[in-house]
Amino acid sequence: MRTFAPFVLLLALLGAASQSPAAEGYQVIVNVANPAAALPKDQLSKIFMKKVQKWESGQPIAPVDQDQASPARSAFSKAVHGKPVSAVASYWQQQIFAGRDVPPAEKASDAAVIAFVKANTGAVGYVSGNAPADVKVLAVE
Amino acid sequence: MNTFRRLTLAALVAAGIAPFAAGQEAPAPAPEAPVQEAPPEQRVVLHGYFSQAYANSEDHQFIGIPDSGTFDYRRVALLFRGNLTSKDSLVLQLAQRRLGESPVMELEPDVKVDWAFYEHRFGANTSVRVGRIPNPLGIYSEIRYVGTVLPFYRAPYNFYQEGSFTSENVNGARVSHTFAADKPWNVEVQAFGGGFSMIESYFGLVNRAHTDNALGGQLWVNTPVEGLRFGVGGDFFDIRNTILDPDGKDHWKTWIASADFSKTRFRIRGEYSQIHIKDAQFADKAYYIYGGVNLTEKLVAHAQYDNSSADLGAAHVVTLPHLYEDTTLGLSYAFRPDVVVKGEYHFVKGRLIEDEKVPLDPAFGPYKGNYFLLSVSASF
Numbered sequence: 442m443r444t445f446a447p448f449v450l451l452l453a454l455l456g457a458a459s460q461s462p463a464a465e466g467y468q469v470i471v472n473v474a475n476p477a478a479a480l481p482k483d484q485l486s487k488i489f490m491k492k493v494q495k496w497e498s499g500q501p502i503a504p505v506d507q508d509q510a511s512p513a514r515s516a517f518s519k520a521v522h523g524k525p526v527s528a529v530a531s532y533w534q535q536q537i538f539a540g541r542d543v544p545p546a547e548k549a550s551d552a553a554v555i556a557f558v559k560a561n562t563g564a565v566g567y568v569s570g571n572a573p574a575d576v577k578v579l580a581v582e
Numbered sequence: 583m584n585t586f587r588r589l590t591l592a593a594l595v596a597a598g599i600a601p602f603a604a605g606q607e608a609p610a611p612a613p614e615a616p617v618q619e620a621p622p623e624q625r626v627v628l629h630g631y632f633s634q635a636y637a638n639s640e641d642h643q644f645i646g647i648p649d650s651g652t653f654d655y656r657r658v659a660l661l662f663r664g665n666l667t668s669k670d671s672l673v674l675q676l677a678q679r680r681l682g683e684s685p686v687m688e689l690e691p692d693v694k695v696d697w698a699f700y701e702h703r704f705g706a707n708t709s710v711r712v713g714r715i716p717n718p719l720g721i722y723s724e725i726r727y728v729g730t731v732l733p734f735y736r737a738p739y740n741f742y743q744e745g746s747f748t749s750e751n752v753n754g755a756r757v758s759h760t761f762a763a764d765k766p767w768n769v770e771v772q773a774f775g776g777g778f779s780m781i782e783s784y785f786g787l788v789n790r791a792h793t794d795n796a797l798g799g800q801l802w803v804n805t806p807v808e809g810l811r812f813g814v815g816g817d818f819f820d821i822r823n824t825i826l827d828p829d830g831k832d833h834w835k836t837w838i839a840s841a842d843f844s845k846t847r848f849r850i851r852g853e854y855s856q857i858h859i860k861d862a863q864f865a866d867k868a869y870y871i872y873g874g875v876n877l878t879e880k881l882v883a884h885a886q887y888d889n890s891s892a893d894l895g896a897a898h899v900v901t902l903p904h905l906y907e908d909t910t911l912g913l914s915y916a917f918r919p920d921v922v923v924k925g926e927y928h929f930v931k932g933r934l935i936e937d938e939k940v941p942l943d944p945a946f947g948p949y950k951g952n953y954f955l956l957s958v959s960a961s962f
Contacts, residue, residue: 492763494668494706501668509919525879528846530919534731534961537629539724540673540697540716543663 466516467567469579470555474562479580486522488565490532491542496563504545505557505566513551513569521581630660633729635957637682641950643937644906644930645744646684654680655735655955657727659696669703677727679745685788685936686745686781697751707760715756717749718772718800719815721842721851726750729959730922733849733874733884734912740868740890740905741838741853746788749778752796766806773799774817782825786939793819793834809849813840826862833860848875865893866905884912884926892942904948906932920961927954 469485471477477496480488487493489504496502507514509526518526533544548554551568558564558576565579572578638651646655659677666672675696681687699713716724722737727750729735736744754776762768775797782789798817805811816837823830838855852871859865868890876882888908894900912926933940933947940946 492706524846527879527916527919531731534728534919535725538631538659538661538728538731538961540661540663540675540699540701541724543627543629543665 465520467513467520467569468572469517469565469567469581470558470572470576471565471579472558472562473575473577475565475577475579477579479582481582482521485565485579485581489521489545490529491545500563503557503561503564505554505564506545506547507551507554507567508547508549511569513567516569517567625665627663627665628660629663629962630658631728631730631959631961632659633657633727633735633957633959635735635955637735637953637955639951639953641930641952642935643683644932644935644951644953645739646682646687646936647951647953647955648683648937652682655682655957656680657729659727661697671701672699673701674698679727681745683936684745684783685786686783688788689781689790690745707763709758711756711758712754714751714753715774715776717752717778718756718758718774719798719817719836719838720800720853721813721840723750728961729924729957730916730920730961732959733872733882733914734886734910734926735924735955735957738853738870738872738886738888739908740888741855741870746781746783749780749793752776752778752798754796768804770802770804771799772801773797777819783936784825784934785941787825789823789825791821791824793821795820798836807843809842809844811842813842814838815840824862826859826864829861832862834858835860846876849873863894863896867891867893868905880916882914882916884910884914886910894942900944902933902942902944904931904933906930906934907948908932922959924957924959925954926956928952 475496476498484493488502489506494502509530515526518524518529522529536542546557548557551570554566554568555573555576558566633656635655636651636653637647637655639647639649641649643649657677657679659675662674664672676693677696678693679690681690695714697714697716699711699715701709701711703709718724720741722732722742725731726737726742742748752774754774756772756774758770758772760768760770777792777794777796779790779792782791796817796819798815800813800815802811802813818833818835821832821834824832826832835858836855838853840853841851843850850873852869854869857866870886870888872884872886874882874884890905892902892905894902907930909929910926912924914922914924916922930951930953931948932951933942933949935949935951
């Protein structure tokens with residue numbers, strides 16, 4: 442048993458390191474022209490709350506959400522915002538009806554999000570499954 | 583100084599300080615990106631909200647709620663937002679209010695323009711609004727009728743009023759800036775000026791008064807504790823065509839203090855205000871404290887205590903406690919964030935009843951006016 446223990450431990454570590462964010466219910470994507478490779482979670486949250494509005498290059502960010510009923514939205518909201526979708530929706534209602542701002546665009550499906558991200562170089566969104574090759578996956582730190 | 587000069591001064595001040603304030607933001611490593619048009623789906627957006635209630639008093643009538651009950655109790659609004667560029671917006675909000683058998687309904691229009699303003703943003707933390715703008719004083723001021731985000735049908739009555747002795751908007755200009763926006767402690771400052779009209783209702787009379795030379799401000803301190811903030815604010819203005827003064831003119835001063843601690847599963851809020859009306863020799867002190875807790879993600883329990891008192895006379899020798907005292911218990915259930923039903927019971931006693939003509943005098947009242955209110959609210 443002692444001979445196999447380090448091997449088992451190594452396999453467990455490799456499994457954890459290679460776990461795809463899609464296994465968590467969402468995967469963040471950006472346009473292939475975007476030089477960003479990773480973002481801290483709190484920065485990503487601020488982007489989708491429109492508190493950060495430009496990439497480091499100075500280009501405006503265009504965040505795109507999914508529908509409030511989407512499982513990907515629910516997973517993203519809990520993981521990145523640390524809040525349920527309902528709390529984020531309430532925040533946006535207050536922003537809208539105070540005349541301050543409107544929420545990010547909402548798309549009904551992964552395909553619609555992917556199309557939006559491909560068409561907008563400053564866009565950032567998330568999908569429920571593994572992203573296709575013609576968009577870039579952003580690591581969430 | 584007349585209203586035009588004050589507005590001009592406010593606009594010049596806004597134009598002068600806004601670029602300076604924008605320059606106080608952290609320097610960007612890259613040149614400022616050019617102003618871009620908003621994405622097509624966000625260039626013109628339409629939103630709206632709707633709250634319909636049934637209300638029934640078990641005693642005297644307050645705020646339009648009779649002992650025979652009424653369904654004529656609602657608030658509807660449509661908000662049009664035109665995002666001209668990423669920095670420029672036009673906002674128009676149309677609204678309708680029904681307040682049951684309140685005497686103010688005599689002067690309430692069928693449809694009114696709540697807001698109509700242009701906003702320009704200087705960077706992420708500075709903005710200027712010009713036109714008919716939301717009154718920014720207080721926690722609920724800008725959202726005081728949005729049923730899907732309020733704990734009860736309306737915002738706390740003594741502090742925000744409804745239908746009379748208040749205005750949800752100001753015709754003028756407002757400049758706003760947040761200092762240290764990216765720091766744990768940051769301060770948001772708003773300054774506004776202009777004028778507005780408001781309905782007065784007293785002793786069976788209703789009247790529309792007009793204000794000029796209004797100047798005010800609201801300051802919010804956001805703390806490192808998420809959801810915790812403190813605010814102070816106030817305004818002063820001249821009023822004409824008022825029924826509260828024999829010569830129809832007077833001067834009001836208001837100051838407020840606010841505390842708000844809002845988390846996903848619970849929230850505690852409190853506000854205090856003082857209003858001084860100079861020639862009428864009237865001073866009003868009002869405060870409320872509210873607590874809400876999520877029993878489940880969709881079901882929330884709410885409790886609130888709201889009270890005000892008035893001092894009358896040159897030396898404020900006459901004090902009228904319980905001008906309007908309201909202890910409220912309620913439940914709300916959110917089928918979705920944009921569809922909410924509420925049930926609330928108000929234990930009320932006060933002096934400004936609407937079903938009898940009674941003066942503000944210690945010899946009259948306070949009177950009981952307990953009522954319940956069931957409502958459904960939706961927004962899009």
